[in-house]
Amino acid sequence: MNTTPILAVSDDGEGSLATHRTGNPRPAGYAPRNTRAADARPGIFSAGIASIGMEIKAYFRMPDTVFFTFLFPVLMLGIFGVAFESVGEIGGGPDGEDGITMAAYYLPGMVAAAILLTGVQNLAVDIAREKGEGWLRRLGGTPISPMSYFIGKAGMILITSIAQIALLFAFARFGLGVELPTEPDLWLRFAWLFLLGIATMTLLGIALSAVPRSARSATAVVLPIVLLLQFISGVYLQFSMLPEWLQNVASIFPLKWLAQGMRSVFLPESFAAAEQSGSWDLGLVALVLAGWLVVGLVISLLTFRWVRRS
């Protein structure tokens, strides 16, 4: 039996009594803090900026994210470029003008895929894992605003996807000899497609993160969705090769439109004839992407919780 010898203990017993303690007063600085100025609290934005740094550190410290999202489009472009090298140039006119290599043909699809992977795949798995592993619960116990958390995520996504696409361009240009556009107009078009695309994919990634029930199942839930979308949206397979019903199915989702927009930037104008309507349909691209952006935003706002409450 665990007993305490009485002879060795003061009259107070084992724990001295709260009511009979003497000692130093509370430090002079102490005051109930509900009187503090509310503006002493770090702002939503500055906490968000601080979070971006942490997010980027985590991103590059996890080798699996670096491989599967950051380098994946580069690797795929390299494989397609090498595999179809013997095909030579495609899509040229009768005298061979405007023809492009398969690597050049795959570039816009890979740019769209990079935006999808970084926005949807990386973020959905990342947030679902953070939820499953208790990180979100821990953050929920601090005064951080969910907005700051998402500024951190969005900043990380923006920076890593810019780096990723820059790497993709450099590899296409110097590794595979793909000619990049020179007209400022096309780069302006690329800029709004990229920004609208990454914003939409980021919000859809946040929305999709609510689906996996655990950190373990996150990859299993997210990966097939993302992979399937890439196959039906003209990333790996030429979109015009797909049966019409599958084209129509793919047209519901944003990736098809993002890839189409990217083709308008990187492929010669003559390739527009191969699109569903025979033109790039940039207005429709913007509309569908914006529509999915709103869907992603609404679902994210409705479903995001630091913890599952019961």
Place this chain on the structure above:
Amino acid sequence: MRPAKSADRPLPHGPQTGHDRSMQHTKRSEVVRVRGLEKRYPSTGSRGERVILDGMDLDIEAGETYALLGPNGAGKSTTIEILEGIRRPDAGEVSVLGEAPLSAGRDWRSRVGIVAQSTGDLGPYTPRELITHFGKLYPEPRSVDEVLSLVGLTEHAGKRATKLSGGQQRRLDVALGIVGRPELLFLDEPTTGFDPEARRQFWDMLDGLTGEGTAILLTTHYLDEAAHLADRVGVLSGGQIVAEAPPADLGGAAARVPVVRWTDADGLRREERTATPAAFVAELSRSVSHGAGEPRDASGTVGEPRDLEVSRPSLEEIYLELIEAEAKR
């Protein structure tokens, strides 16, 4: 056992601070006030509900360390999670730092520190990075080096959190709970899995914290830990606090009557509960030397009962008696 509490801890409502505090508050300042708290979970397997909390009352004062005791499943973590605003109570009044936790805003969060029971992964970060980042979320954070030294992780500040031992990871959990200088700190089984030395170090660390006036709500399965750390302990059983007192008073005076144990001349172990153990032992030694005319002690020593032991029931024994009595009700 060394003195359980260092004398330099401040009084929650002592003479030094009572005056100026009473200028601000007409009544004693309570950081936690719970009345009639109820929580039920759907039963697994069968229909109906499992009642976890059934009209629980709880008060914790500013600067106080309160240990919530109870068997597994008694509702300790549920209570803490309701007070943290993570769970929704089914009924009852809950006020933490003057606000309802469920609806409290970010200012309230900055005054509360949370160390959850299962904390999970800390990501690919080092303790220094984590403490720095979490500090940026609070209005008046402790400095990173202060926190590192408080939790004893200064030497491991640059290691990845995943490479730390279990005890070190737990201290990192506490570091993230205290970096914002909370007025109230929740510690849900903070030392489970610690070796005795690590537990001692952890206690010393908490002594330092309470020295700064932080109120602590602690749950633990280690009664010596509760005795060492807590100003008051409460035993949660059947959804209510069934006993509540400073550790030295739990169970009332009757439960603390000392026990004298010795081995009699026939080799039988004897015990006697008496409020006057010294007198009893003196009497016992006389009876051994003079009783029945001659010393019958087998060892031949006159006036010395064998294997004499005088003890007070430990907190653990009193706790187990309480839980047993509750279970029979």
